[in-house]
Amino acid sequence: MASGQAEIVACVTCGRAEPASDGRPRGEHLLERLRDEAARRAGGAVRISEVRCLWACQKSCAVMLRSEGRVGYVLVELEPSEDCARALLDYAQLYLQSNDGAVPYRSWPAPLKGHFHCRIPRATEPGEPEPAKGPSS
Numbered sequence: 444m445a446s447g448q449a450e451i452v453a454c455v456t457c458g459r460a461e462p463a464s465d466g467r468p469r470g471e472h473l474l475e476r477l478r479d480e481a482a483r484r485a486g487g488a489v490r491i492s493e494v495r496c497l498w499a500c501q502k503s504c505a506v507m508l509r510s511e512g513r514v515g516y517v518l519v520e521l522e523p524s525e526d527c528a529r530a531l532l533d534y535a536q537l538y539l540q541s542n543d544g545a546v547p548y549r550s551w552p553a554p555l556k557g558h559f560h561c562r563i564p565r566a567t568e569p570g571e572p573e574p575a576k577g578p579s580s
Contacts, residue, residue, distance in 0.1 A: 447488060447539065448488055448489070448490060448510060448511075448539075449488065449489045449490070449508060449509065449510040449513075449535045449538055449539050450489070450490045450491075450492055450508070450509050450510065451477060451489060451490070451491050451492070451506050451507070451508055451531055451532075451535060452492050452493065452494050452497070452506060452507040452508075452509070453470060453473055453474040453477055453491065453492070453493050453494070453504075453505075453506045454470045454493075454494055454495070454496060454497040454499065454503065454504065454505045454506065455468060455470045455471050455474055455493045455494070455495060456468055456470055456495050456496050457469055457470030457473070457497070457499070457500070457503030457504040457505055458470055458503045458504055458523075460500070463523070468503075469503060469504050469523045470503060470504050470505075470523070472523035473504045473506070473521060473522075473523035473524075473527065473528065474491070474493050476523060476524065476525050476527070476528035477491045477506075477528045477531060477532070478491050479525075479528070480525065480528040480529055480532055481532060484532065488535075488536070488539055489532055489535040489536070489539070494507075497517065499517065499519050499560065502519035502520050502560065503519070503520070504519075504520070504521040504522070504523055505517060505518065505519045505520075505521070505560070506518050506521065506531065507563075508531075508534070508535060508538060509563070510538065510539065510544065512543075512565060513538065513541070513542075513543055513544030513565055514543060514544040514545065514562050514563060514564055514565050515544070515562070515563035515565070516544075516559055516560075516561070516562055516563065517559075517560045517561050517563070518531070518555060518558045518559055518560060519558060519560040520558055521554075521555075521558055522554070524554075526554050527554050527555075529552075529554075530552035530553070530554040530555050531555065533552050534546065534551060534552055534555055537550055543565070544565070
């Protein structure tokens, strides 16, 4: 994946223990809404993909956001809604506009605040230090 692209990886088995009214896992619904929203947006700098498990079962629905050269994030306890899908794609655009993946908190879409579970340091070359950085204000 090029540094000018990001990927949202959605867990399709999230919420399997408490499925939606149609019997499908909530993660499938979130993935469907992400794909629908991404299709409405031209330019495709954010790829949507799926994984069978992100090991966040107690905090579903979960997604991971990643891009080459940037930190990654896992977001949990997301609603499988259109609002959440829009917010994830909006955040991914802000993430891509940053040099390192850090987006100031004040810029985070409201549906995502309180849902960031962990930050995954960017991959570094051997001997290259990972810069220490907390949440931006």
